[in-house]
Amino acid sequence: NPNIVLCDWMGDETPCVKTLVHGDQRRLFNTSNSRMTIMPAWVIDRYGSNDVLRFTKNAGFPIINYPNEVVVQVHAAGLNPIDVSMRGGYGAATMAMKRDPLNINQSGSEFPLILGRDMSGVIMECGLDVASAYFKEGDEVWAAIPPWKQGSLAEFVVLSANEVSKKPKCLSHIEAAAVPYVAATAWSALVNTGGLNKDNCAKKRILILGGSGGVGTFSIQMLKAWGAHVTVTCSQNAERLVRGLGVDHVVDYTAGPVEVPLRALEKFDLVLDNVGGDTESWALGLLKPWCGAKYVTLVTPFLCNTDRLGIADGMLQTGVTVASKALKHLSKGVHYRWGMFAPNGLALDDISEMVDAGKIRAVVEEEFTFSQVPQAMLKVEKGHARGKTVVKISSGEDSSE
Ligand SMILES: NC(=O)c1ccc[n+]([C@@H]2O[C@H](COP(=O)([O-])OP(=O)(O)OC[C@H]3O[C@@H](n4cnc5c(N)ncnc54)[C@H](OP(=O)(O)O)[C@@H]3O)[C@@H](O)[C@H]2O)c1
Incomplete structure (x- = not known):
């Protein structure tokens, strides 16, 4: 058989690297390890003040449900005032309708909920309809995550490809996560x-x-x-x-x-x-x-x-x-x-060009580690922002930082 798939298991929480050998051509690609069902994340299990934030190593790993989706490993997450508001239940009725238009699920089915609307990271897996000419595994991308979706205060997130855009080359992940939302x-x-x-x-x-x-x-x-x-x-x-x-x-x-x-x-x-x-x-x-x-x-x-x-x-x-x-x-x-936020990967493409042309820079006020998410949320809650608050998520290698 000329098509041989070799698979290297890299541990429970590391994606599997597969090598497809077709004749004498070899192609490497990453995909979700079938054993990888959990990931570290900050979640909330109810609405309230900052003490509802809970760190878990057992958050559900995001899976591709539609062929136009991608799984992204989050390297950095930016925070916004809406994260603080959503932590307190703001917008819950509208978000519930967006997540479950037929109102099939019981109330509270959004929990455990992951906050974080800004994301910069690396594509780990592409759905079958994601144009391989545009996005492929390993691409560095940024995105503003719609508030009805699970957010970026987690190691992985699943997004529609049209919400995602190639990250500006001149920005680190930390800087890039300050911009999309x-x-x-x-x-x-x-x-x-x-x-x-x-x-x-x-x-x-x-x-x-x-x-x-x-x-x-x-x-x-x-x-x-x-x-x-x-x-x-x-x-x-x-x-x-x-x-x-x-x-x-x-x-x-x-x-x-x-x-x-x-x-x-x-x-x-x-x-x-x-x-x-x-x-x-x-x-x-x-x-x-x-x-x-x-x-x-x-x-x-x-x-x-x-x-x-x-x-x-x-x-x-x-x-x-x-x-x-x-x-x-x-x-x-x-x-x-x-005016309303609207997810828009195409606009982010234009903005990415403006950033790489030196016309726009990221304004990062303060950077926090993944373990400091509650402090980062408090910082946003206090107001008086001078630019953006960003959390470094991935502990993996990051060539652009
Ligand atoms: N509709 C939507 O979809 C949408 C989307 C994004 C944001 N928003 C809203 O838009 C607003 C701005 O968002 P943001 O992310 O830029 O918030 P932000 O990062 O928290 O910035 C708010 C800024 O306004 C300053 N400020 C406060 N009171 C002011 C006043 N009276 N006059 C002038 N400046 C004042 C604050 O600094 P000082 O207090 O130190 O002056 C701070 O720098 C928020 O209310 C947010 O909820 C709405």
């Missing part, structure tokens, strides 16, 4: 909802409310790379950070009512709101009227509505709220929109 959110808000792109940003005036956190530090760099004029609000002690990312004008929101200095500036083509609260009451007045200018807020009551009212009534409430606000502001000549 905020990048996919900023892309969704600024490109898909805000209508901005690399060809129409020159001369546009953009205001980012909350420039010093994850979304802010990424958005600044993308908009500057596209030639926009960028103003941000942030604390005084974050001014150096945002200036270093290319911001044109900084307004310190801690120095008094921030809308006062903002009203004195030339009006804007787009406001990205990362802050929420009472900003809606004055931020739309900073837009150029009757010019297609948009206010896009990332702080929306969508998931709170479904948590509080259930899926049907929550969605109805959401529709009524957003439609009435959009109509109210349209009559004043400006557009009111909600």
